[in-house]
Amino acid sequence: MLIFSNFAIYSECLMTSKNKLNIIAGPCSVESQEQLLTSTQALCSLPQVGLIRAGVWKPRSRPGGFEGLGEQALIWMQELQNSDLRMSDGRPVRFCCEIARPEHVDLCLRHNIKNAWIGARTTTNPFMVEEICKALRGTSMTVMVKNPICPDVKLWVGAIERIQKVCKEQVVAIHRGFYTYDNHGFRNAPLWDIALDMRRHLAETPIFCDPSHMAGNRLLIEPLVHMALQLAYDGLFIEVHHAPDQALTDAQQQITPRELLQLLQNIEGINTNTGDTLDNALAMLRQQIDNIDHDLLHLLAQRMTISRQIAQVKYQHEASAYQPTRWQQVLDNRLQQASNEGLDQHFVKELMEKIHAESLRIQIEK
Numbered sequence: 001m002l003i004f005s006n007f008a009i010y011s012e013c014l015m016t017s018k019n020k021l022n023i024i025a026g027p028c029s030v031e032s033q034e035q036l037l038t039s040t041q042a043l044c045s046l047p048q049v050g051l052i053r054a055g056v057w058k059p060r061s062r063p064g065g066f067e068g069l070g071e072q073a074l075i076w077m078q079e080l081q082n083s084d085l086r087m088s089d090g091r092p093v094r095f096c097c098e099i100a101r102p103e104h105v106d107l108c109l110r111h112n113i114k115n116a117w118i119g120a121r122t123t124t125n126p127f128m129v130e131e132i133c134k135a136l137r138g139t140s141m142t143v144m145v146k147n148p149i150c151p152d153v154k155l156w157v158g159a160i161e162r163i164q165k166v167c168k169e170q171v172v173a174i175h176r177g178f179y180t181y182d183n184h185g186f187r188n189a190p191l192w193d194i195a196l197d198m199r200r201h202l203a204e205t206p207i208f209c210d211p212s213h214m215a216g217n218r219l220l221i222e223p224l225v226h227m228a229l230q231l232a233y234d235g236l237f238i239e240v241h242h243a244p245d246q247a248l249t250d251a252q253q254q255i256t257p258r259e260l261l262q263l264l265q266n267i268e269g270i271n272t273n274t275g276d277t278l279d280n281a282l283a284m285l286r287q288q289i290d291n292i293d294h295d296l297l298h299l300l301a302q303r304m305t306i307s308r309q310i311a312q313v314k315y316q317h318e319a320s321a322y323q324p325t326r327w328q329q330v331l332d333n334r335l336q337q338a339s340n341e342g343l344d345q346h347f348v349k350e351l352m353e354k355i356h357a358e359s360l361r362i363q364i365e366k
Helices: 032-044 069-081 102-108 128-134 155-167 192-201 213-214 219-230 255-265 276-316 324-340 346-364
Strands: 021-025 049-053 095-098 115-118 144-145 172-176 208-209 236-239
Touching: 021 032, 032 069, 032 255, 049 213, 069 095, 069 102, 102 128, 115 155, 128 155, 144 155, 155 172, 155 192, 172 192, 208 213, 208 219, 213 219, 213 324, 219 236, 219 255, 255 324, 276 346, 324 346
Parallel strands: 021 049, 021 236, 049 095, 095 115, 115 144, 144 172, 172 208, 208 236
Antiparallel strands: none
């Protein structure tokens, strides 16, 4: 089974073990008392599920859609937490929901909901995050912070740091993907490099992957989960509904409890334990990568030296630094070579644009 060595959440609801993968799962939103009970009963039978997520307030991008049941949903959740229903390990049922305003914190605590997440739209607004922090100060809530909608690692890190200052309990990051002009077939582009950058800033902060909001389509969830596990994520935050096609929100990206169980069985064979055997097997390959990186940087330095020489020639002849026709020829040539080499053209285009921008900077400053 999967081992997550740095997952250290001290809430009674989020506990790790060396022989199981902990997951937060549940419906996008609470739609009725019956729907909540049916989904909860099914999820309680899965030993990997440590906490059940359920949206209570669901403001939509456009008005007119289902926007959640508010406090009534919290009442039903509290009733289930106080009932005889138990998780598979015998612990009482525990829920988490999204908080978007300070009053949401108060309502959650009033109904004994001690786990919550801050959504992508809220994370984007430092003013609202600060207001929520005031409500959280001195509480025992465990708070999970989703990345902002825009691909801005500073906003994400800043929101987490604000919450960490006021919460006694553990703070968790949730990577749910980012909205970009071209999401490459996803609802929200994963942009794994931004999540990796966040982890460099906050190395001790556990991170969960939300493949549901990345995918927007249940058929894309499993490959995203595989990628997250390869990157040693600490858990999954996934939308599960007993009848997803009839869901009032995010129907296309929710899976059934049975599909979740199948997903867990499919990923059980992945071993994220980086022990001596794996290290030995990778040592030679990593050395080759180190050597190639060294050569790449050496060649890049040579390229910039030539850019400085080009700047002198252009200056002598009063030519502009930016030559659009030449740049387009270079880009087309490199993209054709990338295709021939089996490289992703989008990746190469971004790389060449960054190199070109640095070359222009050198020439302009000359």
